[in-house]
Amino acid sequence: MTAAEKLIAAASAARENAHAPYSNFRVGAALRARSGRVITGCNVENASYGLTVCAERVALLKALSEGERGFEAIAVVADTERLTPPCGACRQLLWEFCGDIEVIAANLRGDTKTFRLAELFPEPFDASFL
C-alpha cells in the first residue's frame, strides 16, 4: 500500500463514525503529520445545523490538541461520484496550520484526485496580513 492509499483507507474507516443524521452526507478525513502519525476525523452534525464540524476540521483540531505540528497530506473520503474537496472554512484552517499540503480527494469506488492546497485556496488571507 502506498502512503496515499493508507491515508485514504484511514479516512474511509473514520467515515464510518460520521454523525450525519441531517444531511446523510458522511465524510471521513485522515491527516498525516510530519511525525508520521495519522490522525482521523469524521463530520459531526448537530440539531443546531450551523454547529456542524466537518471531518477535515475534526482531524486537524484533534491533531493540534494532541501536540502535532507540521502536516504533509490530508485525505478526504465521501460517497460521491464527483470527488469531494474540503469546504472553504476547512481550506482556511488547513492553510493556517498545514500550508501548501497535499489534498487527496477520494470516493468509495477507488477514484482519487490529488491537489495542492494552494491550487484549491489561491490568494489566502493569513497571518502575514496582520
Ligand code: THU
Ligand atoms: N462536510 C465535511 O465533513 N467535509 C467536506 O469536505 C464537505 C462537507 C460535511 C459537513 C456536513 O456534515 C455535511 O458534510 C454536508 O455538508
